Amino acid sequence: xxxxxxxxxxxxxxxxxxxxxxxxxxxxxxxxxxxxxxxxxxxxxxxxxxxxxxxxxxxxxxxxxxxxxxxxxxxxxxxxxxxxxxxxxxxxxxxxxxx
Amino acid sequence: xxxxxxxxxxxxxxxxxxxxxxxxxxxxxxxxxxxxxxxxxxxxxxxxxxxxxxxxxxxxxxxxxxxxxxxxxxxxxxxxxxxxxxxxxxxxxxxxxxx
Numbered sequence: 658x659x660x661x662x663x664x665x666x667x668x669x670x671x672x673x674x675x676x677x678x679x680x681x682x683x684x685x686x687x688x689x690x691x692x693x694x695x696x697x698x699x700x701x702x703x704x705x706x707x708x709x710x711x712x713x714x715x716x717x718x719x720x721x722x723x724x725x726x727x728x729x730x731x732x733x734x735x736x737x738x739x740x741x742x743x744x745x746x747x748x749x750x751x752x753x754x755x756x
Numbered sequence: 757x758x759x760x761x762x763x764x765x766x767x768x769x770x771x772x773x774x775x776x777x778x779x780x781x782x783x784x785x786x787x788x789x790x791x792x793x794x795x796x797x798x799x800x801x802x803x804x805x806x807x808x809x810x811x812x813x814x815x816x817x818x819x820x821x822x823x824x825x826x827x828x829x830x831x832x833x834x835x836x837x838x839x840x841x842x843x844x845x846x847x848x849x850x851x852x853x854x855x
Contacts, residue, residue, distance in 0.1 A: 663798070696807055696810075698807070699762070699807045699808055699809040699810065700807065700809040700810050700813060701807060701810060702806060702807055702810045703805065703806055703807055706802065707801060707802055708795055708797070708798045708799065708800060708801055708802055709798055710798040710799040711795075711798065711799050711800060711801045714799060723824065724823060725822065
């Protein structure tokens with residue numbers, strides 16, 4: 658799997674490594690959000706095919722305590738900037754729902 | 757289209773009227789989130805097939821200013837409890853992505 662290019666606006670781009678992002682997802686996110694981005698609970702969002710910059714924005718909002726879900730803040734604050742870009746790319750690139 | 761039954765936990769259920777929710781979606785949400793829940797921007801989340809109780813939780817969080825996105829607070833605070841249940845049902849019931 659390749660790189661996923663994300664337009665951050667104002668001429669800024671960010672590349673996410675989908676394969677590396679898959680490893681981050683499996684070790685960090687899949688328990689709740691599902692191996693293929695279909696969550697295990699009705700109250701946990703599906704991530705498969707979600708808009709990349711929205712995912713990036715949500716993760717950094719949790720990391721920076723702009724959004725208040727403790728478990729997500731705990732998780733996001735352990736992710737590097739690269740992890741966030743790669744896991745965003747992984748879930749955003751997932752083409753279809755698997756349910 | 758029928759009713760969409762949502763388990764809120766603790767024995768509580770909520771029914772959303774998909775057809776009525778579609779009208780709410782068209783008049784209130786579709787401009788940004790798309791007629792079929794596929795958003796018009798990379799920073800705006802897709803809603804098609806999202807988990808119902810997550811959508812319900814997010815909308816009420818914006819309404820109650822637990823989540824801080826002004827446009828969403830403005831929109832959500834104009835929706836009745838019934839509107840929220842119905843529009844949640846509409847987007848949650850959308851089976852597949854249309855992109």
